[in-house]
Amino acid sequence: MPETAASGASIELENLSKRYPGSPGPAVDNVSMEINAGETVIFVGPSGCGKSTTLKMINRLIEPSGGRIRIDGEDVTDMDPVRLRRKVGYAIQASGLFPHMTVAQNIALVPRMAGWPKGRIRERVEEMLDLVGLDPGEFHGRYPRQLSGGQQQRVGVARALAADPPVLLMDEPFGAVDPITRDHLQDELIRLQHELRKTIVFVTHDFDEAIKLGDRIAVLREHSHIAQFDTPEAILTNPADDFVSGFVGAGAALKRLNLTRVRDMEINDYPTVAVDEPLQEIFSKLRSSSTNEILLLDRHGRPYKWLRRGDLMRAKGALARAGTLVSDTVPRDATVRDALEAVLTDSAGRVAVTGRRGEYTGVVDVETLMNSVHGLLEADRLDAMAHRHDLAELRVTQTHAEQEGPGGERKA
């Protein structure tokens, strides 16, 4: 798909504010933020903190009362909002599909408004349905009420992406579906984003969702003040203040483990032996190994049995009866948390790591796991400290500019 390979556009918010007439404080107060092209940024915060308002100011569903918005360097603050919104995809909670239009008509809306030729629209609709994992032939002519909640949400995303906008705004899109479906939709979004590399701004109040989806997370407190804007790793290991750590919730270190895969960690080599090797060979390997245990692999190289030193003797040399069967393995793509879980439940505290086809690639045990995790957390902490330092500096220059007055700021 050459056209969808186009990556996203950067977004800059500069001192963005929203004040409603008649309310004492601003709903959104002086938010500045730079979002890189192709990045997924999550706004997360408690209800009523202004995260949705901030999002809606980006496509000017809510007109900002102060500040500038730049998309791809272009100032869109005074642009015709209708023209702006056609370049910015928008997906909302409960999909926002129009009930009187079929799935295909819903998806075709934006391309039609953009004046695409009919044939191209038709192709595009099929392509989008395919992209979000719905069979075009089956779903094309359905009406939204004939779809499940999860399917509706997929169509909602397809509609938002139909005209291939560089920026996608998502306002709690998965808030109204059940946890299992939400999990799948999140996985789908990750896959999609991997293919498309759009700039996504995503609002949620679910911190776990934020960790799962975000390249960077902006934790917002009331009036949309940015409490911390950083990678999930940094926020988990080094929350900026009590508000953020309160929001991260308990078990931050455990949540952190979800972000790293086993393949990125240190995996031990372990003495192994294949089933079809002669018994003598196995004996000598057992004797010479540093551990008092070796891993027996089956014909396809998959972990089969753990063999201890005395096992073969006790089984009187019969390999079929000796040792304990491998009950649990961890694929390389599993998260470190999964690995930890497996190691903790294993009676001997070690688990075999397998590759794509289940073949043996190594072993992790409690000790190596602990070392890796500590290393991870330490590295995160250093990163976060560096980021915070940058942020503090930025703030200092900002307050400086404010004190200089608006004139001085313009010149700067």
Add this chain to the structure above:
Amino acid sequence: MRIPDGVTASEPAEEDLGGGPGEVEAEAPPPPPSPLKPRVTWQKLTILPAALVALLLATWLWFEQARLDAISENALSNGQVSKALWQSVELTAISTFFVLIIAIPLGILLTRRAFRKATPLAMTFANMGQATPAIGLLALLVIWLGTGMTSALVGITIYAVLPVLSNTIAGLKANDPTLLEAARGIGMSPWGVLRRVELPLAVPLILAGVRTALVLNVGTSTLATFGGGGGLGVLITTGITTQRMPVLVLGSVLTVALALLVDWLASLAELLLRPRGLGVGT
């Protein structure tokens, strides 16, 4: 009246658990069947017309054996019956046309943000139009516009604006605001939102109002005779003043038949014009 439900209401319970396209097929339960039912059933098409035909046939048979005296003959001959019937149809059709082009645009206007404040005022006027006894309204109009079809038409129109106006406003207001925001959010112009989303979703309620107005108009069109506007009312009043039952009965039966026929046609229109994909079947 049925309020059109938003997208969120009444989802099928089943969920797709699959990840990729292939898995969806494998794991999702069979698609919700609900093929769109034909909207107009044969019962709907036949029962009422059959009843009407029976009614008219019975009236005709009764007239066959009835002995009509000179006065009755005089009131019914020379195509006066068909003329009165035609006038009634004309009055109903023209007044409904004016009701539509006044009430629907007004309703749309009154739900726009700039004019929303005027809604109570407009509704008061519309209410007054309907609360005034139709016959009194007609009398006033005759004083102002003189006798004839025009004053009758104006009277009937004023009388029937309210149901269409209030249903248009109710229909547009019942639309889910998040849906309208979604429409704006994907880049529809205000006019586009109105034309492609708001109005189609409000169609069921607006049509219900139109149906009410049509039936009202058939009824009030019989009063046109008092303003010299003609119509089936002529037969009824003649029947009463000359104390000739057959004339009175014919006038009433035709009025009833016309009202039922118009209502039936309007109900068909409601079914056919209702956007597909909205709410429960027929």
